[in-house]
Amino acid sequence: MRIESIRPVAVDRYLFVQVRTDDGIVGLGEASAWAHHPETAEAIRSIAEALEGEDPRLIERHWQFLHRAAHFRGAVLGAAIGAIDIALWDIAGQQLGVPIHALLGGAIRDRARVYAHVWGSARDELVSGIEDAVARGYTAVGHLSPFSDGDVVTPTSASPTRRVAEAIDAVRAFRTAAGESVDLCVEVHRRMTFAEALQFLHGIQDLRPMFVEDPLTHDNIDEMADLAARTTVPMATGERFTSIWDFQMLLRRRGAEYLRPDPGLLGGITGLHKVAVLAEANHAGLVPHNPMGPVITAASLHVAASSAAFSIQEYPEHQTGADYFASPPASEIVEGATPPVAGFLEVPRTPGLGVRLRPDAADRFPARRRPLRSRRFDDGGIAEL
Ligand SMILES: [Mg+2]
Structure with a gap:
């Protein structure tokens, strides 16, 4: 089994990823860096270039590779790796016919x-x-x-x-x-x-x-x-x-x-x-x-x-x-x-x-981006959001 494509899918305020295999299984994942979905989507596309053609069942190997391949870490990369990892577990469970747990x-x-x-x-x-x-x-x-x-x-x-x-x-x-x-x-x-x-x-x-x-x-x-x-x-x-x-x-x-x-x-x-x-x-x-x-x-x-x-x-x-x-x-x-x-x-x-993305979800609920904003103290200083 090989990974055929990895694609970010923005729906409403969420960013999902779909990983398709050459035998027709579609794994679903989600990223959580909610203030930075566009950047995360770009990171997912970048990682896709490295993983397409690989065996999706080698989850730990891919996890290690993605954490060590380019030395940089952080929220956007963590979200991209996380979303793809969830999708790979989904593929493994579907192929074996068992829930991930x-x-x-x-x-x-x-x-x-x-x-x-x-x-x-x-x-x-x-x-x-x-x-x-x-x-x-x-x-x-x-x-x-x-x-x-x-x-x-x-x-x-x-x-x-x-x-x-x-x-x-x-x-x-x-x-x-x-x-x-x-x-x-x-x-x-x-x-x-x-x-x-x-x-x-x-x-x-x-x-x-x-x-x-x-x-x-x-x-x-x-x-x-x-x-x-x-x-x-x-x-x-x-x-x-x-x-x-x-x-x-x-x-x-x-x-x-x-x-x-x-x-x-x-x-x-x-x-x-x-x-x-x-x-x-x-x-x-x-x-x-x-x-x-x-x-x-x-x-x-x-x-x-x-x-x-x-x-x-x-x-x-x-x-x-x-x-x-x-x-x-x-x-x-x-x-x-x-x-x-x-x-x-x-x-x-x-x-x-156990969950599958509805085919019409992205059309029915177009992507929404969270605006960057901050709170202010009463003296005008910046407070934690
Ligand atoms: Mg909290």
Whole structure:
């Protein structure tokens, strides 16, 4: 079997890749560097020149080659390699007639617990989103930003006192909305200084979040480790990491209890599986990152099914509206996607990934590019997005 073509396919706010073989199998992958889809598509075309004609089943060999061939790494290359890697696993599963998790040792669970990725630009929207998700059976809710999340035009306060107070109040409102027994996955989006994060974590420890994700930027693992050592609140990070070695360093320094690898950024199912093994060996929880499309959901689900370290999976529900993140239901983009039931996704049973791109998806939902933008502090300075 040979790879005949590798082609990026932009659909709505997603970037997929289709890998076709000479015997007619089509593997599907997805990239997660969402601010840089055009650049990722170009990287996919460039990699295609090297892989066309190769045996698609030599997945680890291709993974090693692509990580070492030209010495450069990062988000765009990680996304391109990740998307192609997912498609190669899809091909292997389809050819052998088994779901991908069967190639990773088999499923150790029947269902994967998910948290509802609650969308909302203001606190009242998040609170009603939490109430709605819990009413529909979710036992965990996440993507809960303690700061305003959607409107980047209104400046954000540069006062640490105001910012910390606002953030603690927000988490209190999330806990009240969710009730006492629902897991809260709080997401700070890298918007705190070390000093703010320290005070914030101290202020919310009695509210028992399952974890707080990315209070700090991901530039400095030492800083994350310092913060984690000073709080009883579990920490989560890793959605921007582009290599398994970032996770190894994080674990070695005990920078987080929960790991957030994204297969569309970290070398696909191969990369996610390797981080799952690292997590298991370090008693860390695996929480695959996924604000993206139905292919990332499916790819993550196969690793979730086969990993003892799996904790919970982010699940982006269909969102309507004019915001960039609004998107069509997964079922209109792919065949085979099933929504969660009572907060769990069923482990796929069909060969390969279990989802196929609908032939008319790209025509029905033309590509949309996310505009580059930033937040501002009230003094005019640039804040983390
Ligand atoms: Mg995040």
